[in-house]
Amino acid sequence: MGSLPFELFQPLDPDVFSKESHAVVDFIADYYRDIEQYPVRSQVEPGYLSKRLPESPPIFSEPIDTILGDIKKDIIPGLTHWQSPNFYAYFQANASTAGFLGEMLCTGFNVVGFNWIASPAATELESIVMDWMAKMMKLPSKFLFSGGQGGGGVLHGSTCEAVVCTLAAARDKILNKFGFDCITKLVVYASDQTHFTVQKASKIIGIPPCNFRSIPTSASSGYGLDADDVRQAMKVDIAQGFMPLYLCATVGTTAVGAVDPLLELGQVAREFGVWFHVDGAYAGSSAICPEFRSYFDGVELADSISMNPHKWFLTNMDCCCLWLRSPAELVDSLSTNPEILRNKATDEKEVVDYKDWQIALSRRFRAMKLWLVIRRYGVAGLMEHIRSDVGLAKHFEKLVRMDTRFEVVVPRRFSLVCFRLKPRFGATNDDDGLKTNRRLLDAVNSSGRAFMTHALIDGKFVIRFAIGTTLTEMCHVDATWKLIQDIATGLLL
Ligand SMILES: Cc1ncc(COP(=O)(O)O)c(C=O)c1O
Numbered sequence: 001m002g003s004l005p006f007e008l009f010q011p012l013d014p015d016v017f018s019k020e021s022h023a024v025v026d027f028i029a030d031y032y033r034d035i036e037q038y039p040v041r042s043q044v045e046p047g048y049l050s051k052r053l054p055e056s057p058p059i060f061s062e063p064i065d066t067i068l069g070d071i072k073k074d075i076i077p078g079l080t081h082w083q084s085p086n087f088y089a090y091f092q093a094n095a096s097t098a099g100f101l102g103e104m105l106c107t108g109f110n111v112v113g114f115n116w117i118a119s120p121a122a123t124e125l126e127s128i129v130m131d132w133m134a135k136m137m138k139l140p141s142k143f144l145f146s147g148g149q150g151g152g153g154v155l156h157g158s159t160c161e162a163v164v165c166t167l168a169a170a171r172d173k174i175l176n177k178f179g180f181d182c183i184t185k186l187v188v189y190a191s192d193q194t195h196f197t198v199q200k201a202s203k204i205i206g207i208p209p210c211n212f213r214s215i216p217t218s219a220s221s222g223y224g225l226d227a228d229d230v231r232q233a234m235k236v237d238i239a240q241g242f243m244p245l246y247l248c249a250t251v252g253t254t255a256v257g258a259v260d261p262l263l264e265l266g267q268v269a270r271e272f273g274v275w276f277h278v279d280g281a282y283a284g285s286s287a288i289c290p291e292f293r294s295y296f297d298g299v300e301l302a303d304s305i306s307m308n309p310h311k312w313f314l315t316n317m318d319c320c321c322l323w324l325r326s327p328a329e330l331v332d333s334l335s336t337n338p339e340i341l342r343n344k345a346t347d348e349k350e351v352v353d354y355k356d357w358q359i360a361l362s363r364r365f366r367a368m369k370l371w372l373v374i375r376r377y378g379v380a381g382l383m384e385h386i387r388s389d390v391g392l393a394k395h396f397e398k399l400v401r402m403d404t405r406f407e408v409v410v411p412r413r414f415s416l417v418c419f420r421l422k423p424r425f426g427a428t429n430d431d432d433g434l435k436t437n438r439r440l441l442d443a444v445n446s447s448g449r450a451f452m453t454h455a456l457i458d459g460k461f462v463i464r465f466a467i468g469t470t471l472t473e474m475c476h477v478d479a480t481w482k483l484i485q486d487i488a489t490g491l492l493l
Contacts, residue, residue: 039448092468102369252283266301
């Protein structure tokens, strides 16, 4: 029940803002203090929340303390705790104090910098931060605004959006030349490990689903895409009257962290005149460390590159960097020029109007967040963060290899290890360990003490151990490994 409306209705009163924000910050700080007490994967049943919350909204306002109390009581049990140090599932989505503060400032200012004049600082900071990030990752200067060759970058909310936009640019470039009827002939190429975002984006931009080529990979290439296979697929398509459009290579695939050979694939893309996109959603962050930069050799052949600071770069959701060799091609595809947005700076082509680099008109001041993260931790701190996660993953891989009941199915890449119980331990021959490993994973996750997810690789059910939560330390990795071993022992008995 809401209270009677005694208080004045002042939704942005600075004093109330300060008092209630402090209450929320304290609440979140307590959440982080207590996070290890919660089951990592939520244990609720579907539909649990509607049984707890009222059917109708309150008529009168409710105090923040009451709402926070309900969050603790009703919402937290339904959270899967992505920031728990024992979260090893899916992919990293790490958070930090600077990421949170940057998000606070972004939300606090709540400006909508769709074009330069709508908030010059938002646009200009974004262009500067994109150049900073590119420099940290040692991207070729042609992707930087300051490179002076027409390149530049933009912040999107997700890789999915970035891929849709680059596909639209690639599509329009070719259709403007050959006519819009050709759309049914356009073909998109990726590997069977490529994130499904590329297939989805192809559909969204009107590529017939049967024109998406998912090229098989194998253990022999570490699940990387073979350039000759791509070349062959393109030749076959051309012989049949199709038009190769777009090739996506990944550095750090979602399931196993595989790396596609950018140089060879970029050369194939050049040979056939297709748009070459590099997806470094997760592992792109590692490029700031010299020892990982070689995975990006060949990136100079890309038309576009994307990576998510919201995965492994201490930047709270959401934040995706997209760089283009020629943003003009993106703008050609996405720009609109309605009278209500006209202004002198735009008319005189003096400025970047980021509304033409993305799907939506409205946009968040994400640059503030990324800028805070980079400034607060510095390049040295960010490198340390990546290296420490990789170190923990190496340690975990060693633990797995020391227990002869287990095998590492795909050697560690970045901070991801894929392992399983060997089939001869407890599995019937016909399921190749699938059932036992599934039971092992279910038991670990149901314990609430850790959360991991799986992948199917060459028909093998593998358990993915993805390290990257900011709070994870060696003691958590060791304790989780002991938990896995103990549960495995119980299962095998
Ligand atoms: C390699 C890769 N690409 C793309 C994505 C999708 O990212 P987003 O959720 O930002 O669209 C992911 C997410 O896991 C990923 O790992």
